[in-house]
Amino acid sequence: MILSQADFDRLLDFTKQAHPEECCGLIVGDGETVERLMPSANISTGDKTKSFELDPKVRFELIRESGERSLMGFYHSHPNGNPFPSKTDRSMVYEPELLWVITTCKEIKAFRFNETNQDFEEIPIRVKL
Template sequence: MLTLTKALHDQIVEHARQDHPDEACGVLAGPAGSDRPERFVPMLNAARSPTFYEFDSVDLLKLYREMDDRDEEPVVIYHSHTATEAYPSRTDITYANEPGAHYVLVSTADADDAGPFQFRSYRIVDGEVTEEEVRIVESYA
């Protein structure tokens, strides 16, 4: 199960809404080993595409160095789908290389500016996709 604060949830949805019709992407970083997302890190979709996302390699390297310096890891890797449901595509599954991360997908396909947005989370390990429950909380306290 992914437990996520309402503030982080809302930031992901807002990023997806703002980048529509292109796919949005980013990371929620958290303390290493905690499985607790704490820091919202929106990234640029270097592909600038409505059907594909790609992290800019320079930005991604910078982010991983920063997380290493802060003793963090990518707890959530998120992106949006603009024309399909919030389910990992074959390409998403191929590129899922963080077995400990939650992969969040937001679909803006059927949404207007106010929503509703599909918001789903998955574990993707060795090409196997498992959907998990998402629990939204006000705070982790």
């Protein structure tokens, strides 16, 4: 995944601003390159410090703008944890072809879900200036 320095910094900012709750949003791009981030309100009805749910309005906005073909994946934060998929994250994989980016206040990691292994695999993030 290729991410601009500005978007890398924005992800960390989103995490810090939402703390102690989880932030979330869509990752839009072409191939491996992130073109933009679409922040979403965390509309989870559970404990927002440990769960997230994207507002469907954000996804509908993307569909209206460009169709879903530009959707690369999702991001969310683990504000008090580590940047690796949790048990809850594993239970929420409905579109295994999409990327999962997980942030903390200091780190960002990206993952793809491997359907054969039924687990996430980390993928490299390249930050471009």
